[in-house]
Amino acid sequence: MKINTTPGRTLTGRLQKGEDLLRGLEKVCREEKFRLGELRALGAVARARLGYYDQGRREYRFIAFDEPLEIVSLVANVSIKDGEPFVHAHVTLADSRGAAFGGHLAEGTEVFACEYTITEQLFDGAIERSFDEATGLYLWS
Numbered sequence: 001m002k003i004n005t006t007p008g009r010t011l012t013g014r015l016q017k018g019e020d021l022l023r024g025l026e027k028v029c030r031e032e033k034f035r036l037g038e039l040r041a042l043g044a045v046a047r048a049r050l051g052y053y054d055q056g057r058r059e060y061r062f063i064a065f066d067e068p069l070e071i072v073s074l075v076a077n078v079s080i081k082d083g084e085p086f087v088h089a090h091v092t093l094a095d096s097r098g099a100a101f102g103g104h105l106a107e108g109t110e111v112f113a114c115e116y117t118i119t120e121q122l123f124d125g126a127i128e129r130s131f132d133e134a135t136g137l138y139l140w141s
């Protein structure tokens with residue numbers, strides 16, 4: 001699937017220290033009623049939890065990092081899942097030596113500081129996530 005979109009609102013702001021990174025971004029998207037969009041952010045986290053999708057087992061494995069890390073880059077898309085705005089985010093984090101690693105952003109990542117920009121994409125309709133048999137994931141249909 002592919003669709004043409006036109007740029008809508010661009011919203012920029014920051015999350016509060018102590019917020020959950022993924023839930024915080026999702027809350028903004030729900031408050032603003034974004035149906036489709038792209039999101040970028042940077043900053044730092046007090047601790048992190050990332051997911052890695054095991055393609056063979058068709059399940060996420062989670063990795064916890066209990067240390068302060070830089071958000072080198074966070075890229076995400078916003079779409080609709082179960083009728084609500086849903087944020088799918090991937091993040092690259094760096095430690096005190098500058099070593100970077102990354103993955104699928106999971107709940108349990110605590111914001112130290114986060115600056116974000118969300119660009120709304122407008123089109124006639126909404127992209128809904130639904131279960132995809134081939135991957136075991138909820139993908140755009």
Ligand code: ZN
Binds near residue numbers: 088089090104105
């Ligand atoms: Zn992902």
